[in-house]
Amino acid sequence: MDREIRLTVDGEPRTVTVDVRTTLLDALRERLDVVAPKKGCDHGQCGSCTVLLDGRRHLTCLKLAVSADGAEVVTADGLAADGTLHPVQEAFLAHDAYQCGYCTPGQVCSAVGLLTESAGEDLSDDDIREQMSGNLCRCGAYRGILAAVRQAAREVRR
């Protein structure tokens, strides 16, 4: 059974026909060719598919596309849509906070979501570690990710 839904993806209004079984992740990747959100597990266990959904970090593999009708999706690509990298992305580059890059768009979105949630509160290293633990990195780049989020948190607060 198919349904037509409307999304705003990285600032662009999009209309897409999906199967009622289609996850938001598959709608983005397979039907809209929006490939910044990655599929690592399809079960909400790895965090690679994280986007900002109506401003909050969200696992798109655990959401049916039909339930996202009308939603605003921002992916890692959209965070740099105006040609300028988000401070989190700049910090990831500066700290080599990635290797293979597959978890990276999800890490970036998760970090941006975390900075919004903390809303200017000080984040300790343990806070960042705990609150970024929904995003697995098999390359083991956590040390760089911690440094990047710490730096971005400072910059966003300024």
Add this chain to the structure above:
Amino acid sequence: MTDRVEHPTQPVAPAAMGTPLRRVDGLEKVTGRARYTVEHSGGPEVPGDPLHLWLVTSTVARGRVRRIDADDALAHDGVVAVLDHTSAPRLAETENGELAILQDDRIRFRGQIVALVLAETSESAREGARLVRVDQVEEPHRAEFRDADATDRPAEVNGGMETDTDDGDVEAGLAEAAIRIERTYRTAHEHNNPLEPHATVAWWDEADGRARLTMFDSTQGVHATAATLAPMLGLEPDQVRVRAPYVGGGFGSKGEAHAPVMAVCLAARTTGGRAVRLAVTRQQMFALTGYRTATTSHLRLGARADGTLLAIEHRALSQTSRVREFAEQTAVPSRMMYAAPHRRTTHRLARLDVAVPSWMRAPGEMPGMHAQEVALDELAVACGVDPVDLRVRNEPAVDPENGKPWGDRRLVECLERGAEAFGWAERPAEPGTVVDGEWWVGTGVASATYPASLAAGNAARVTALDGGRYAVAIGAVDIGTGARTVLTQIAADALGCAPDVIDLAIADSTLPVATVAGGSTGISSWGTAIVAAAQLFRADHGEHPDPGVATTASAAADPARAEYAHHSFGAVFAETRVHRYTGEVRVTRLHGTYAVGRVLNPATAHSQLVGGLVMGLSAALLEEGHRDPRFGHTVTQDLATYHVATHADVLDVDAAWLADPDLVASPMGSRGIGEIGIVGTSAAIANAVFHATGVRVRSIPITPDLLVR
């Protein structure tokens, strides 16, 4: 491909090499614009709209398929075709039992591919696969790795190394010893689990009247994949084109082609030219994409009262699959690590009805050094000698295995510098003496080693472009190591120009031949070929070449290299806190110091070494693929039940290195760094847990239940 010649290399003076150049593909990665394998399906390079493939797998460990009933599946909206062993295309060669899928009715392990569903959407393909009814005949199976069944002696072990070695007289050495350690150590089944699932998108067409197969594949070696698949499909290697521009990790599991890529090739043969895409599910990866077998190591050490070793015996057991043999070379590092006049190593296999084990980061060295380095810690305790000092006392002057001088061993320097940086000297000798609130605190050390090999069979092409730019091409693959960046630095220095005038092309089997990103050989071997091509290019075309001139070359073997034993070494120090009431283990500090030759890019190298340490921590405390021998499957087949280190598990992890170049190892002065970080790490942590608690755990992962008494 142009003719290529062999050219001897000269050492390259560093300018870009040694600087922390930011990854040249960093922007694509942090924005998610980098396209990984299946993501090309919607891009300009893949023709049309690919069909989605879903794998149907066996639910018994041994038996045969009586019938595949696809009626319901085919009736489902969107399902296009179902293939099984009666309808799949025939292969020209079937010697590789892992890849020879759908050629007969035999079921050889649980999770084996028994049918393929092709559909217009992934939802239809998945539902179609659920609707396929597999009528299986079950036969008695053996799927439990038991020491008593590991009696099979392989002809060789992974890497083409000898199965058994026997030097001196181990029994005499043990008889003479004042102190003997005789213990058994175990490591768990571990699964590589790169974050990008194994994936392929492939299509068939014709070129010059011959069949042609083109694919994007998530692989560590584009040429190796083409060379493996072509003869099985009845093709010449140049009829298969493999590209892998971005690969989301591999850690060995994408080093050799596994069954899913063949499934795509066979399915795409039947679609009249329409492309087929497949991303293996996380669950299916546990049976279909390789894993590190569990290992058992029986260690016997004999030493004088002062800790100097007289005898080392390492008998290693592991499992393999009846489908295809893989022999983890667990005891190999015990042949060269320490001085002992009497040494014996053996490898035996249990041949079972199980999924096919394969490479996982530092096969052999990782489980073997875990066993040896925990045994050495037990010896240190028994002798009353400091564990760092014990290793120094057993430092061999030459490689014990072949008598060659060390190229650049420097283990003692790593131990001493690492100990200094870690504050090892403040450690109390007695275990179980430091308590901080509810936590026992302890420290441990282990050595690390990994071979520094150069892989033969690499070539590179240098072409002059307009405006002083150069195109440099080699079929290497960057699986996250930083190869795309570091090869650019090497090419720049070999040509004597800046990195930003190099246009590097990799990851395509139509480029000059390159070996697999594996065995820590990638940068060294590909870089050496680039140096050969660049130096010959300059000799032939000078400093101001006409645009369009090109040179393709391989490096001639350096005879000086064969005179030395080439290995990298390191020392890992760990601090653990063990909760007194729950047994929870936290690794509060984990520091590695390495002798790896010149570090070509300190930023990417640090990430590689730290990444190895993190994976070692993960193995030490978390990773275990639980098998159910009644059914032959992996029970923990997802990332909720197969635990890997998360951000919260990783505290202070750091890596340092000795800076000097090793110009015998490679003209860049570098050696490989992809694997050594995982070696010895779990042993250092296990030794730190002992020091914290006085409890000696001889298996990994070290879970809380093993510590709470």
